[in-house]
Amino acid sequence: MQxxxxxxGEGKRLRPLTHTMPKAMVPVANRPILEYIIRALEKNGIREIIVVVGYKKEHVIRHLNTLDVPVRVVVQEKQLGTAHALACAAPLITGDFLLLPGDNYVDTASIARIMREKNAVLTWEHPHPSNFGVLVIxxxxxxxxxxxxQEAPGFTVSTGIFSLDPSFLRYLEETEIPDAVNRMIRAGTPLKAVAAADWQDAVYPWDLLKLNAALLRDVRQERAGRSGPGVVIRGRVSIGKGTTIGPNTTIMGPAVIGDDCDIGANCVVMPETSIGARVRVEPFTMIGQSVVLDDVNIGSHSRITEAVVGTGSHLGDHATTFPTKTIFSIEREMIGAKFGAIIGDQMRSAPFCIFRNCIVGNDVVIDDGKTIYGEIPDGAKLL
Amino acid sequence: MCGIVGYIGWRDAAPLIIEGLRRLEYRGYDSFGVATENGDIRVVKKTGRISDNHLDLSALSGTIGIGHTRWATHGVPNEQNAHPHTDCTGAIAVVHNGIIENYAVLRRKLTEKGHHFRSETDTEVIAHLIEEYYTGDLLAAVTETVRHLEGSYAILALAKDDPRIVAARRSSPLVLGIGDGEMLCASDVTPLLDHTERVTFLEDGDIAALTPARIDVYHDGIPVERQVDHITWSVDDAKKGGFTHYMLKEIYEQPQAFYNTIKGLEGDSRLAMVRIAPELTVAACGTSYHAALIFRYLAEYYGRKRVNVELASEFKYYAPPIRELVIAVSQSGETADTLAAIDQAKAHNCPALAITNVLGSTITRKADWTLFMCAGPEISVAATKSFTAQLAVFMAMVNTMCDRQFDDVLVHAHCSIERVLSSELGKAVALISGAEEMFYVGRGVFYPVALEGALKMKEISYIHAEGYAAGELKHGPFALLSPETPVVAICMPGRTYGVMLSNIKEMKARGAPIIGIGVEGDTEVEHVVDIFIPVPDDHPMVRVLTVSVVLQLLAYRTACALNRDIDKPRNLAKSVTVE
Structure with missing residues (x-):
């Protein structure tokens, strides 16, 4: 099966994180979302995998080349919708195939369920169905x-994962897959609904925190690197090569820490935390329920909770993220969310900054003692 | 990364395997070898590239064989260390791609049992382990062997009295090809595609026994069925892994190449030599020469150390070196002129230090010491990641001269390189692709960066591009400026900023369209130039890297727009092995 x-796709609602990478490449528990999907397919014995790339395609291709799973790459030159993306891959499709979005998490068992069916869709019960394709079953x-x-008729939504036969390809004049699916149903081909075992989507940047927590449950325990005296490690924790953990630091799993990190003395890493590669955390800092990407530097005496920190950002000493709830306007949609902070790439903040439920863009520079809330655009200087 | 190939069937195995290895050369090319079975096991190995060597295959008869092309990451690439490896009796031959993590323990145990080791590789323990368990059934012996192995492997094994190839994999790729009365196996599909379209991908932990007629796959000792896939793609697609050209692939590998090189040199005591040496002379050609020129500016400004930089091809015409440390730089390690420069240095009793990307290349044998850049194999004729990796070695040297004050800068520099990979160059490409000649200008350390930018443009787009020190423009080249000659001007904050800005204004006054490269948020430069390309406002040393990468991309995109043969530009070869 293919x-x-x-x-x-770009994943506009996930900005600023998707300014530098497509949504499928956003790392969760230190691995891009796309990789989890490929692994789930691999475990089900699906070896002919075609990936349609477009936005920032080189980043995706480069990562695919590092996997030992052979995949074929098809380029969609312009982002003209999901149906068009599938149409780009159509010449390579030789039989029944699975169709999956590259930016949602799905587990191995769900793939096994849908593989058995022909013309079926994996479904999921979602408390906020209005963000998805709602299914009338x-x-x-x-x-x-x-x-x-606007008004969802039920809570069952489409995961975007389909098992289809090649005759579906004739409905691809539509721009989006759901429209093509509707046409297929109207033309008389029945589409079965199959409930997924586990499926997660990250629509908004703060959803990454939940997704991260979910994926950390399966993290492989690995202990590389060096630990100083008095280090306490509890639960499922993976520590990468070349990482040093300073004296008296406590790490509570599930957590993952990448390669070549430097976690200072007397730090605390709380559960549901992912720390990328080459991250430096200075002494007396606490991090919990957060996603810290590569090359980040977090100053001493900081408290980082419910936060996403983008690649290469530097948080000065005494940085605090303060989880509260406010309303954000994302892609002209008003939506309330509770989290600490979403910080883009290469942000620089001086000491004593408070990040209070905010989305900070890339390359933002923040002077000392500021309280940041709401949305801060890319390149802003808060002096 | 290494590549392996196996064949069992009715044709002569050796030439077929050699052809397959050539297809895998992008995975490594510092040594290679083939073993065939025909009553007994014969092995032939050689150092160097498969393409450059003519291997005498007359000793290798038989229709069963395995082969290997190596890319050594530790351990010297010599014939001893080249695969295939055999056991004590020479009755078992093995090729392996991957790393056996517990090989030291296994080696000790096997030595105690009386096994005699001939190489320094981790692979040889596999051959001896199989010997240990071999009682006439190779499959059973391999099954028992892999149980003791930790780490990653894709293994192919042959035994004298067993008419099969046994393959096993864990965390390293291995594909089987199903032909007509013949079976093949390889690290990826490229060597198989010449012979069959039907392939089977093995899964982690699988062990397969191949005979000319069938493939039996076992997992945990239980026979399993693995699906047969039809491959319809071409060899070239497979090797480039989805990138349109090797050059683009290698441009995108630069953040990793830079970081790996910096990491690889951490704590390397040989770096201290540049600090002790009273004076340094660097000899290099082409792109490596430009990297050396950049080193000169950095070493003299930050390290306060005199550095002479000479073209290796002209080195012999100057006064011979007296007492300085001679540093010779060559990606391939085979550049004839650079090798001659080392000979010259040694003839005058000067110590010689080599910088190269290929372990075991000629330069490593001639030089007193060698520093390696960890760029991985570079296929594109236009050098990109090897340039960045050379700069990594040079910057690590400068860092050593300055008591490691740039540790932090270098460790995170790859972030900025990563960012400029997505630079928006559309307008600049449109402008340049309509031009027949153009100029690159810079001052200070950005002068050699401009030279390298011009070289890349010449090499792959065939546009006549000249690099100049901005101050030299008025001494002649100014006469060539017109609205038809675009100028790429590098204008970075620092000592050269003010004077560079006025140079740009002068060139603009002659009507030349200016493409300006400055730091993000520099509105003054943005205002003056026609097209502005920003790079991150990082440490000045990192800006050298980011601007270089932007210029590579500019050349690449222009060549794409002009439909040039990017990976194999006309009249050029990857390594120049004649004077």
């Missing part, structure tokens, strides 16, 4: 997909 993964068959409805 599998087509669509990884051409009767007798186990999908009657209609209603994309992002």
């Amino acid at each position: 599998a087509v993964i669509l990884a051409a 009767k007798d186990g068959l999908v009657k209609e997909v209603i994309e992002k409805p």
Whole structure:
């Protein structure tokens, strides 16, 4: 069986993280989302994998080359919708195939379930269905997909994962997959609804925290690097090569720390935390329920919780993220969310900054003693 | 990374395997070898590239064989260390791609049992382990052997009295090809595609026994079925892994190449030599020469150390070196002129230090010491990642001269390189691709960066591009400026900023369209130039890297727009092995 993964989209609602990489490449528990999907396919014995790339395609291709799973790459030159993306891969499709979005997490068991069916969709019960394609289901068959409805008729949504036969390809004049699916159903081909075992989507940047927590449950325990005296490590913890953990630091799993990090003395890493490669955490700092990407530097006496910190950012000493709830406007949608901070790449903040439920863009420079809330655009200087 | 190939069937195995290894050369090319079985096991090994060597295959008869092309990351690439490896009796031959992590322990145990080791590789323990368990059934012996191995491997094994190839994999790639009365196996599909379209990908922990007629796959000792896939793609697609050209692939590998090189040199005591030496002379050609010129500016400014930089091809015409340390730089380690420069240095009793990307290349044998850049194999004729990796070695030297004050800068420099990979160059490419000649200008350390930018443009787009020190423009080249000659001007904050800015204004006054490269947020430069390309406002040393990468991309995108043969530009070869 073939599998087509669509990884051409940008994921605008995930900005600022997707300014430098496509959504499929956003790392969760130190691995890009796309990699989890490929692994799940691999475990089900699906070896002919086609990945459609577009936005920042070189980043995706480069990463695919580091995997030992052979994949074929198809380029969608312009992002003209998901149906068009699949159409780009159509010449390579020779039989029944799985169609998957490259930017959602799905587990191995769900793939096994849908593989057995022909013309089926994996479904998921979601408390906020309006962000997804809501499914109208009767007798186990999908009657209609209603994309992002104001008033959702139910809680069952489409995961975007389909098992299809090649005849589906003739409906691809539409721009988006759900429209093509609706046309197929209207033309008389029934579409079965199959419930997924585990599926997670990150629509907004703060969803990454939840996704991260979920994926950390399966983290492989590895202990490389060096630990100083008095280091306490509890639960599932993976520590990368070349990393040093300073004296008296406590790490509570599930947590993952990448290669060549330097975690200072007397630090605390709380559960549900992912720390990338080459991250430096200075002494007396606490990090919890957060995603810290590569090459980040976090100053002494900081408290980082419920935060995403982008690549290469430097947080000065005494930085605090303060989880509260406010309303954000993302892609002209108003949405309330509670989290500490989403910080883009290469941010520089001086000591004593408080990040209070904010989304900070890339390359932002912040002077000392500021309290930051709301949205800060790329390149802003808060002096 | 290494590449392995195996063949079992009705044709002569050796030439077929050699051809397959050539396809895998992008995975490594510092030594190679083949073993065939025909009543007994014969092995032939050689150092160097498969393409450059003519291997005498007359000793290798038989229709069963395995081969290996190596890219040594530790341990010297000589014939002893080249694969295939055999056991004590020479009845078992093994090729391996991967790393056996517990090989030291195994080696000690096997030595105690009386096994005699001939190489320094981790692979040889596999051959001896198989010997230990071999009782006439190779499959059983390999199954038992892999149980003791930790780490990653893709293994192919042959035994004298067993008419099969046994393959095993864990965390290293291995693909089987199903032909007509013949079976193949290799690290990836490229060597298989000449012979068959039907392939089977082994899974982690699988062990397969190949005969000309069938493949039996076992997992945990239980026979399993593995799906047969049809491959319809071409060899070239497979090797480039989705990139349109090797050059682009290698441009995108630069953040990693730079970081790996910096990491690889951490704590290397040989770096201290540049600090002790009273004077330094660097000899290099082409792109390496430009990297050396950049080193000169950095070493003299930050390290306060005199550095002479000479073209290796002209080195012999100057007064011979007296007492200085001679540093010779060559990506391939085979550049004839650079090798001659080392000979010259040694003839005058000067110590010689080599910088190269290829372990075991000629330069490493001639020089007193060698520093390696960890760029990985470079296929594209236009050097990109090897240039960045050379700069990594040079910057590590400067860092040593300055008591490691740039540790932090160098360790995180790859972030900025990563960022400029997505630079928006559309307008600049449109402008340049319509031009027949153009100029690159810079001052200070950005003068050699401009030279390198011009070289890349010449090499792959065939546009006549000249690099100049901005101050030299008025001494002649100014006469060539017109609205038809675009100028790429590098204008960075620092000592050269003010004078560079006025140079740009002068060139603009002659009507030349200016493409300016400055730091993000520099509105003054942005205002003056016609097209502005920003790089991150990082440490000045890192800006050298980011600007270089932007200029590589500019040349690449222009050559794409002009439909040039990017990976194999006309009249050029990857390594120049004649004077």
